[in-house]
Amino acid sequence: MVANTRMVVIGGDAAGMSAASRARRYRKPDDLEITAFERGHFTSFSACGIPYWAGGEVDGPDALIARTAEEHRRRGIDLRMRTEVTEIDLAGQRVRARDLEGGTDRWHGFDHLVVATGARPVRPPLDGIDAPGVYGVQTLDDGQALIDGLTGTDGRRAVVIGAGYIGVEMAEALVRRGFQVTVVDRSPQPMTTLDPDMGTLVHEAMCGMGIEVVTGAEVTGIVTGPDGRVAAVATAAKEFPADVVVLGLGVRPGTALAEAAGLPLGESGGLLTDLAMRVRGHENVWAGGDCVEVLDLVSGRTRHIALGTHANKHGQVIGTNIGGGYATFPGVVGTAVSKVCDLEIARTGLLEAQATAVGLRFVTATIESTSRAGYYPGARPMRVKMLAERGTGRLLGAQIVGREGAAKRVDVAAVALTARMTVDQMTALDLGYAPPFSPVWDPVLVAARKAAAAVRDAGA
């Protein structure tokens, strides 16, 4: 029996396999044939879990695999591992796929194409960047290589290049592994996903954990020893001895294939889609996950945000639509949470610079509070910063740095942003209160109250 419709998925991770699984729930194999190509060794894995695997908190790589290739196949998805799509022929409605093991090259026709090619780690063209002892942390293969490297060295000096999410999470992992850790970043503060005044808190806390944080330092090269292995990380000012180097410079959309096919890309190089996750201008081409740009509901612009939770949602939207249902992905508000040791870091909405860049004028308010009633055991300090639009008082963003119980409080601001609430409206929110969970005024409400006062003081 020949299926009526052929769905081809490029990329066997969160977005692609969610799309495939969801479409399969709607349509049986005799109605929809689903073929997915994955060039790597793993499918449906949690890249976000790699730092915790590296830190020894999680047993990898199996625990990080949500669904194996075999499980997908049992659900009627023809998943081809170690098979790389090398060309998209839109006019011919086909893709060319190369079996990386066997070396064969074949065209596969599609009625629906899902581009879920993910992101590529930023890897600057530095001398020595490919030397043994330098590791990326993007794939499970990377993770395994890193762990082998960490256990295989007697050295105890590690340098992490980049102090964003991946960088600080890897710093924690290396501390847990007993390394003496230096984090080097070109920015004046770690976590440029926060405003500088909040990033300072992360900087201070990391120093308190014994992590050396070197900011404002551009890496100029990786110095190798006589054995060819990494020996140090060089900046203009100084060399930092290193037995292990981890690249935590973030990622860019993996859209070379899509670009070659002429699919539309945004400013940051991610694919542009409509709300149903169709690639703009292409009725039967869909895209989701780390290779697309998403609409930022606060700034009104598209942005590239590589995050597993978005990728999963995109996949479900695509699969639902191909399956014959109806779903959209309305956009994001830019929420992100992370931690380095016991320091929790969260943000949602716009930073000051981001708000300014899109023409918004705002006031800010920053407060200190605690995670529980001050008298309750385990109450930990946190700082909350809020941005509100001048005049209207609409919430524009929130940032939280604190200890246990701090980060997920940002969700309240994320929902308020989505609902376009003013900080004054937020002041009256009925949030859960009991001494083990919150002070009588939740820290988010204290910040909203102060921001509302700042809005009034600023006038129209």
Add this chain to the structure above:
Amino acid sequence: MVANTRMVVIGGDAAGMSAASRARRYRKPDDLEITAFERGHFTSFSACGIPYWAGGEVDGPDALIARTAEEHRRRGIDLRMRTEVTEIDLAGQRVRARDLEGGTDRWHGFDHLVVATGARPVRPPLDGIDAPGVYGVQTLDDGQALIDGLTGTDGRRAVVIGAGYIGVEMAEALVRRGFQVTVVDRSPQPMTTLDPDMGTLVHEAMCGMGIEVVTGAEVTGIVTGPDGRVAAVATAAKEFPADVVVLGLGVRPGTALAEAAGLPLGESGGLLTDLAMRVRGHENVWAGGDCVEVLDLVSGRTRHIALGTHANKHGQVIGTNIGGGYATFPGVVGTAVSKVCDLEIARTGLLEAQATAVGLRFVTATIESTSRAGYYPGARPMRVKMLAERGTGRLLGAQIVGREGAAKRVDVAAVALTARMTVDQMTALDLGYAPPFSPVWDPVLVAARKAAAAVRDAGA
């Protein structure tokens, strides 16, 4: 110098003293004279903290006092402790106050009156209810008496009457003190603030903690021993031996004084106010805290909800308005969080029975998930239940029972309720995701997704 305006506050706790403090920030003593009467020994204390003081987790009573009488006086508030207002003369704009220590009785004139008389614990007229060894937990005096009683007895059998918030929190406290605890309640499940299917989880968990939970049992009397002390709690079926009995039957609005003055009360006996917290029909009489009914934004009805966080907000609204500013308390969505040992319990919005009672038709969805990524250490199970309106899909309520990291997730639903979001809209919420904080789909989103499917299946 004579102040232009006289503000009189009845009740020196959260609502009353917040109102006084806030008004004082706006208006100096030569413009506004503020007199507050408190019949008890303490002011501005956290009644919600008493179970944790009783359990030995918090050093009381000082830690539970947010601001002492002396601190209030230093801020220009004439706070009269141990002084009970015995009559409100609305026509004469005055209250009669009795000095409970000195015995004198005096009238005080007001231009603005704030009624913040709080709530009274439910104390059924049972034989033996006043016997030594039977304790309430409403005031710091109650708390001190209880702690003296717990440390003064060699017996180790405690019975808690009532299995609501106070009852389960006191059960935990008594377990911590090494007592063998029985909780007796007339309802078929503990925590009738949850739907029965969710209350069952609390029941099971409490049994797992070694707490005996006796449901469907009406207490018929307190049995005393030959020494006059409590000996057992009697129900129709059985007597439960008790060295200590704690009353955790909840509270009712303390509005006898207001009722005598002819102020308007709602169905549950709480004062009725407008959105500015003015008592309805009375231009210069204000009320807030545990003695008022608040508007439930989901049901459209007024309800009595005794909760410190609301009381504080009411006080700030009243103080702002008397001070010459403008503020309102728009209402609540019925959020409450609690815990018994490591079990976290949360709810917001309407229960099934509450939704039915106001004419709403709804679907429900219940899911199981975890507090963190399943592979991340410390991931704990939780169950989330959601109610959504049939046809529109609007969120009507959410309940969560789980372990660490469960309860405060209800805040997302609380904000969504306030914004009148549909469960379908919630599915796309951009909540914080990282493995230490959440599965890739936050449990609240998983529940919303299932509820959205239920709404579609139910049709219009």
